[in-house]
Amino acid sequence: MDRNRLSALPILADLPAAELDQLAGVLGEVEIEAGGEFIRRDAYGTAVYFIEQGEAEVRMADGGTEELGPGDMCGEIALLVTGQRTATVVCRTPTRLLQLTGLDFERIRGHVPQLERLLRSVGAERIRPT
Secondary structure, eight states: OOHHHHHTSTTTTTSOHHHHHHHHTTOEEEEEOTTOEEEOTTSBOOEEEEEEESOEEEEETTSOEEEEOTTOEEOHHIIIIISBOOEEEEESSOEEEEEEEHHHHHHHGGGOHHHHHHHHHHHHHHHSOO
16 A cells, blocks of 8 residues: 555644555555444454545444544544444445554554554543543
8 A cells, every 4th residue: 555545644644654654564445335334332343444435424322423534533442442342333425444453553563653642642532521
């Protein structure tokens, strides 16, 4: 995968080129049709996803929802904090996801400190009580 695809995503745009190269070397692509669920609340989480194309809806346990689109990510809380998914995510349109598995993250973790800080920061913001 070309790092330019990754730097085009706003959430990843500020990562150093070396980290984008590391990430590009391990990311997988997943295509999901409209209506497809790719994260289920309470399931064990094994990956974080970056939305490259399409739209998804996050359905939280409290009944709230959040819309996600190109450049957004989801799945970081289970990967880094709890192991358990805190919400369900369903594609509203055909969606292309870039997938970083937990195993691949562990392989590159020492080489991507800014990515790890980004994942932790976003996750902490999402689980912060309102």
